[in-house]
Amino acid sequence: MSDEQPTFRSGFACLVGRPNTGKSTLTNALVGAKIAIASSRPQTTRHTVRGIVNRPDAQLVMVDTPGLHKPRTLLGERLNDIVTTTLGEVDIVGVCMPADEKVGPGDRFLVAEVGKIRRRPTVAIATKADLVDPGRMAEHLLAIQQLGTDTGIEWDEIVPVSARVGQQVDLLADLLVGRLPEGPQLYPDGELTDEPEEVLVAELIREAALEGVRDELPHSIAVLVEEMGLREGRPENRPLLDIYANLYVERPSQKAIIIGAGGSRLRRVGTDARKQIEAILGTPVYLDLHIKVAKDWQRDPKQLRKLGF
Template identity: 40%
Template sequence: MSDLAPHPPGGGPLPITRAGFVALAGRPNVGKSTLVNAIVGHKVAIVSDKPQTTRRAIRGVATTPECQLVLVDLPGVQRPRDALTTRMQRRVESELRDSDAALMIVNAEEGVGPGDRFIAQALAHAKVPVVIAVNKCDRLDKAGTLTALMDASTLEVGDDIFPISAKTGNGVLALTQHLRELVPLSPFFFPIEDNSDQSENVLLAELVREQVLRRTFQEVPHAVEVMIDDVEAVHEDLTRVRALVWVETESQKGILIGAQGKMIKAIGTAARKELQRELGTQVHLDLSVRVRRGWRGDDRLLDRLGIE
C-alpha cells in the first residue's frame, strides 16, 4: 500500500480510502478548467473564453480525509488538424483509457450540438462510468435549465446528469460527492498537500499565457505558447522569472508588443500579479517575445514545451 495514503496518529491500520482518476471531456469553452479549479479549491488550470486554452492534460488533485479525486482536465476533444492538435487528441484518448470515470460537460446556454454528440460517442466506448454536468446554469432561468437538462439526456451516455455553475459553485458539491462514490477503494496517489501534478515551471508558464489569451484576438491566441526560461530566488521576498513567449509570425510579435510596448507591459503587469499569488513572493518578470514559424507543427519544440 502506498506511503502517500494518510496515516493515523500513533500508527495502527490505515483508514479505508478511495482514490481515482476522473477525465473531464467537453467542447472547448464549456468551463472544464473553471470546474477543476472549483473542485480543487485552488487555481490549477487557466481560464479563457478562447478555444484550445487547455493544451495539456492537467491533473487537479482534490483530497479529503477519505477520498482523493485526480481530475484530468483534457484538451478540448476535437478532430486533429496539425501536430499540436494531433497530440492533444492522442492525449485525450490515452487519459480516457486510464481513468476510473468520465465527466462530460455541456454548455447549458448553447445546448447540445454535433460536437457534444461526437464527444459522447467517444465516451460511450471508454468503458468507464460517465456523468454529465450541464454547466453555466446560473445564466438560465428554471425553465431554461430544465430544457438544457432534457437536451443533455438525449446524448444517451451515462445515467446521471447534474445542473451546475462552475463559476458560482452551485451544484458543484453534489457533483463532487457523486464522483467520489465512483472511484475505487485505493490509497492516495499524491501527497495530501498537493493540488496538481504540474511542475512549477509549467504552471507559471500557463499563468503568463492566460494573460496573453485575455488580451489578444483572432489567430494570435492559438499561435502563442509560453516557456519559463529561468526562476531565480533573489532573496526570501523576491523571485525573478524569465519567460519566453513564442509566436509564429513577425506580425503576431508586433501585436503582442503593441504600440510603444503597451501590450506586453499590460500582459506583464497582469501576469506578475498571478505569479506573485502563486509563489507567495514579490516577482520581477522578464518577458521576451520570439518568432518560431510553424511551431505548432514542430515536434521537437512541442517536446520541449511538455505537450505530449
C-alpha cells in the same frame, strides 16, 4: 458499535468536453484553488493538469484535458491524443456540456469517442447553469439524456452545475467521490496539483497573453520558461524568484500585436502574469518576458517538441 474504519476512496476523474465548455473553471472550483488556466478563448488548456481534491474520506484527482475537436494542425492532433490517452486511464469520466449552448454534432462526436473506451462511471455535467432559466435547463437536460440514448452511453448521473457561482459544485464532488474505487491516499495532504512549477508559470503567462488579443491569436501563442530560481544573496525573509520566459508566436505581425503600442500590452501581460504567479507560489517575482517568432510552430514537429508538445 462497529470498530470498522470508514472506507477511504481514491482515484482519477477526467473532465472532457468541446473547447471552452467550462472544464478548467470547474476543475478550479472543485479543487478550491486556481490550478488550471481558464480563459474566454477556446482551446486554452494544452496540458492535462491534475488538481487534487482532499477530503477526510477520499482523495479525488481531477485530470483537466484540452477540448476534443476536429484537428487542423499537428498541434491539434497531439491535443486530441492527450484526451483519448487520458480517457483510457481514469476511473470516472465527466462530460461537460454548457447549458447556454445546444447539444450539437461536436458533443455527439465527443460522446461517441468516450463510448469507444472501456466502460467506467460516466457523469454528464450541464455546465454554466447560472446562464439559463429553468425552462431552458429542462430542455438541455432532456437533450443530454437523448444524446446518451442515441450514442449508447448510460449516464450514471446528469448534474447541472455553475462553477462561477458555486452552484452544486459540492454535490458534483460527492457524486464523483462516491464512484471512486476504495484505495489509499495518492498524494500528500495539502497538495493541490502535481504540475511542475515551470509548467504552471508558463500557463499563467500564456493566460495573461490571451486576454484581449484577436481571435486568431490564442492558437499561435506558446510560452517556455527558460530559467527560474531564487535570486542569490537575498535575506531569507525577503526572497525574490527570478523567472526568464519566452513567448512564442508564429509571425512578426503577431509579435507586434502582443507588444502593443509602445510596449503597453506586453507590460500589462507581464504585470498580470506576475500577480497570478505570486499569488500561487507565495513569493515575490521578477519576471523577464521576451517575444520570439517561431514560424508555423504548430505544424513543425521539431518546434512542438521544443515547446513541450
